[in-house]
Amino acid sequence: MKIWRHLCIDMQCMFIEQTPWHVPWMSRTLDPIAEVAGRFPERTIFTRFIPPSRSDLMPGKWRDYYKKWEMMTTGRLPADSMLLVAPLRRLVPPGRIFDKLTYSPWTDGHLHRILVRENVDTLVISGGETDVCVLAAVLGAIELGYGIIILKDAVCSGDDDGHEAALTLLERRFSVQSNMMSVQEFLSAC
Template sequence: MKPLGNWRHICVDAQRMFLEQTPWHVPWMTKVLPQLAEVSERHASQTIFTRFMPPQHPADAAGSWRDYYQKWWMMTGEHLPKELLELAPVLQNLVPPARLFDKATYSPWVDGRLFSQLRQEGVETVVVTGGETDMCVLATVLGAIDLGFSVTVLRDAIYSGADETHDAAIDLLSERFSVQLKLVKTEEFLSAIPRREP
């Protein structure tokens, strides 16, 4: 791997509501959780955990999100236990120095807060892990590219609830965004990037 310059690791939505038995449970998450934990632990001070945060009530959501949460009413704040919004247990003790970033949409870039933080810190590259590949990870990656970041995706540290669309998203990213994006395995990334001393 080439040097990344000033980089941050964005671990997308590694939350209990996707790990545990809810209507949004993603069985595959358990397979990549060891990679998420290893990258996040080795580089905790450079890690940002995004969390997907549903509204309290469907009526609190805007536009088509209202329709979405009328379908998924059981995942809104009035029904979902608050502890299921938290990170997977193996990741919780990494905050701090890792940071949390809560968002209400698939993309973390919509309201400009995350971009503003990273721009102030002089970040050039984002390293993306988490889930789901074909939804929030894809939105995170495409937004980062649009904003001018170089992007590295750890292909064995992302997951989806659907193998077919996961594979399609990987193909899309590797074939259409090869100048702005690199797909590498976690082992290659960790071998190339030394652990930062606290």
């Protein structure tokens, strides 16, 4: 591990609170994530999934997606739903926030350009959901050539089977580019 950043995916109020997108066991990953981010806030980048204000503002199938989830658009949600959960919010700054409109943080190229300028070659991944936004972040990072460490006890999903399938996929099919570790294993190696 040379130059690394902790990429914490979408630990936001709208996922931890009782909304249609509630991730029931996100609260169980909060302490391990806060431990990593709290030790290395200057190396932590928090992504936030920011829905549009209306479904018709999105292209293609995203429009259909937000027609289904209209109640989860920023036009309908309280503004504080987009915030990071409280224990993580206090770490910014020096931690940074990167907002994204899709599952992947790589779509517009901005995050990659920042990491290239900082000579980052490894990403330590935490957050939610394992089988959606975390998976998109990991696969995109692999495509861009980053080494990946997935903190297996610091990722979560609203679908246990999807969570397990995503971790199994990443461990079996991307073992050259990615590594699974517990938070304690990672912290002991730092």
